[in-house]
Amino acid sequence: xxxxxxxxxxxxxxxxxxxxxxxxxxxxxxxxxxxxxxxxxxxxxxxxxxxxxxxxxxxxxxxxxxxxxxxxxxxxxxxxxxxxxxxxxxxxxxxxxxxxxxxxxxxxxxxxxxxxxxxxxxxxxxxxxxxxxxxxxxxxxxxxxxxxxxxxxxxxxxxxxxxxxxxxxxxxxxxxxxxxxxxxxxxxxxxxxxxxxxxxxxxxxxxxxxxxxxxxxxxxxxxxxxxxxxxxxxxxxxxxxxxxxxxxxxxxxxxxxxxx
DNA sequence: ATGGTAGTAGAACTA
Numbered sequence: 001x002x003x004x005x006x007x008x009x010x011x012x013x014x015x016x017x018x019x020x021x022x023x024x025x026x027x028x029x030x031x032x033x034x035x036x037x038x039x040x041x042x043x044x045x046x047x048x049x050x051x052x053x054x055x056x057x058x059x060x061x062x063x064x065x066x067x068x069x070x071x072x073x074x075x076x077x078x079x080x081x082x083x084x085x086x087x088x089x090x091x092x093x094x095x096x097x098x099x100x101x102x103x104x105x106x107x108x109x110x111x112x113x114x115x116x117x118x119x120x121x122x123x124x125x126x127x128x129x130x131x132x133x134x135x136x137x138x139x140x141x142x143x144x145x146x147x148x149x150x151x152x153x154x155x156x157x158x159x160x161x162x163x164x165x166x167x168x169x170x171x172x173x174x175x176x177x178x179x180x181x182x183x184x185x186x187x188x189x190x191x192x193x194x195x196x197x198x199x200x201x202x203x204x205x206x207x208x209x210x211x212x213x214x215x216x217x218x219x220x221x222x223x224x225x226x227x228x229x230x231x232x233x234x235x236x237x238x239x240x241x242x243x244x245x246x247x248x249x250x251x252x253x254x255x256x257x258x259x260x
Numbered sequence: 261a262t263g264g265t266a267g268t269a270g271a272a273c274t275a
Contacts, residue, residue: 012267016266065273207261209265
């Protein structure tokens with residue numbers, strides 16, 4: 001049993017974010033880092049850069065969109081991509097799973113959904129349902145850490161102005177219910193366990209002027225753990241610093257510290 | 261923030 005530090009970070013292009021990642025990993029060393037929106041086909045994933053930093057990585061990407069990775073200091077076992085249910089799209093570039101230190105990690109980039117009136121929103125709701133099916137099918141009784149950009153702000157405490165976001169795909173009641181249904185499989189909000197107060201956000205829209213300084217954002221990146229894992233959780237926090245650096249992602253990392 | 265910016269592209273899409 002020793003300290004295990006992990007994080008989830010939507011990088012909005014892993015290649016564009018290498019300077020930020022280098023600096024952040026130096027200042028905030030991790031055992032395991034879950035990335036989303038890598039936006040690189042596998043041949044273009046900057047594996048050598050991570051190896052230079054002392055990490056290995058598993059990844060699956062596509063041109064321009066999506067893409068997930070798990071970057072780690074220690075070996076990863078049972079690596080798998082996608083939801084594994086035979087449905088299309090299969091989520092190959094949105095879901096990466098592995099086992100590490102006796103725990104099961106599920107790193108997801110949930111579809112954003114565009115607009116509640118569009119088919120994309122149905123795909124998003126179905127994606128949550130398929131995840132629930134995956135947990136039912138493959139993870140019964142196991143210690144699981146579900147993390148990533150879930151594109152959902154679960155409660156009014158997780159956005160700046162809840163009243164004008166009721167029809168937003170990341171805040172709409174149907175999306176929140178779909179998220180809660182996965183949560184009810186058996187997850188504890190690992191961030192909220194340590195940070196109960198409202199007003200902490202992991203996403204700050206590039207298009208909102210001074211979003212970070214004015215704290216206008218969303219908490220849509222999450223660390224969720226099964227109860228026995230949550231018991232091992234020692235701390236969780238959102239690190240706002242990388243969002244203020246040169247050429248930032250629009251997201252900033254969520255960090256979880258465990259005794260594993 | 262019913263507009264805006266960033267990324268990948270090399271025009272228009274996704275977020």
